[in-house]
Amino acid sequence: xxxxxxxxxxxxxxxxxDFTTYCNSSTTLSNIQWYKQRPGGHPVxxxxxxxxxxxxxxxxxxxxFGEAKKNSSLHITATQTTDxxxxxxxxxxxxxxxxFGTGTRLKVLA
Amino acid sequence: DGGITQSPKYLFRKEGQNVTLSCExxxxxxxxxxxxxxxxxGLRLIYYSQIVNDFQKGDIAEGYSVSREKKESFPLTVTxxxxxxxxFYLCASxxxxxxxxxxxxxxxxxxxxxxx
Numbered sequence: 001x002x003x004x005x006x007x008x009x010x011x012x013x014x015x016x017x018d019f020t021t022y023c024n025s026s027t028t029l030s031n032i033q034w035y036k037q038r039p040g041g042h043p044v045x046x047x048x049x050x051x052x053x054x055x056x057x058x059x060x061x062x063x064x065f066g067e068a069k070k071n072s073s074l075h076i077t078a079t080q081t082t083d084x085x086x087x088x089x090x091x092x093x094x095x096x097x098x099x100f101g102t103g104t105r106l107k108v109l110a
Numbered sequence: 111d112g113g114i115t116q117s118p119k120y121l122f123r124k125e126g127q128n129v130t131l132s133c134e135x136x137x138x139x140x141x142x143x144x145x146x147x148x149x150x151x152g153l154r155l156i157y158y159s160q161i162v163n164d165f166q167k168g169d170i171a172e173g174y175s176v177s178r179e180k181k182e183s184f185p186l187t188v189t190x191x192x193x194x195x196x197x198f199y200l201c202a203s204x205x206x207x208x209x210x211x212x213x214x215x216x217x218x219x220x221x222x223x224x225x226x
Binding site: 045 | 153155168217219
């Protein structure tokens, strides 16, 4: 079945350092979404990517969708303590459900 | 104010007991989903529904059951057949995945289920 893997599983960074998480699918995706889950909270939608090679930015966050639409990345520039949480990607291959990645837990040390 | 309401926030189950988790949405979304999240883990799909009176098994449906009698409601029953039910359960809704203009999934605050 379809699998979506994320690396790394955990990342500890000093405040001000950059952070990147990578998402890889075993199959070609129709689109991919990114979510952030704060500790004890629920996932909150960040962004959706649809086109091959698409790049979108939200302030310090940059999202990319691979040319083959099988991988994606989220890059945070100059992390802040408010960035703490687990970041998930979720992709669909045209079926009526999303497959969530395994998540990357980010800790930011002040 | 639109959103998804899950109740209860905390739930305790006795051995051999069935329990039902509530999920209600007023976002007028056709699709609803139930996920299970274990500590430090990702989200695993239990059941999903694209339309009223129809639902499909996800990746870990064994020991769970659902109904979709109303567009707004998608309750999940954790049956006694689910031997390891302790987890964080999240309900979500969206326009159906696979359409060109997919909308994000909106999540409820979740229900934490524990075994007594």
